[in-house]
């Protein structure tokens with residue numbers, strides 16, 4: 372079995388932001404040489420998440436609105452006594468810091484309307500990273 376790992380480095384410029392990393396993940400799958408297996412996309416961060424969905428401007432803004440509504444950045448969370456980002460920790464924990472995709476015939480399998488995003492919820496950050504690990508034959 373082959374295991375190929377790549378680290379995608381990126382920065383964010385807003386408190387909330389969706390960064391489309393689809394082409395960079397697909398590039399990693401190409402470079403891996405794996406024909407059939409799985410691709411793990413994982414953000415090693417407690418205040419960001421990984422999702423797969425449509426890259427359409429209105430929907431991207433809807434996602435941010437929903438995250439704000441559900442996780443209420445201005446609420447009196449206990450963690451905000453020592454930090455100001457409880458909402459981002461809670462959202463990261465519930466949405467999830469990683470996603471797994473199939474790899475078939477050398478290509479990442481995703482729906483036409485499933486782009487891959489890092490969801491920034493405590494930006495701006497100069498250094499965010501996403502680990503892409505491709506495993507298979």
Ligand code: ZN
Nearest residue numbers: 454456457460
């Ligand atoms: Zn914190």
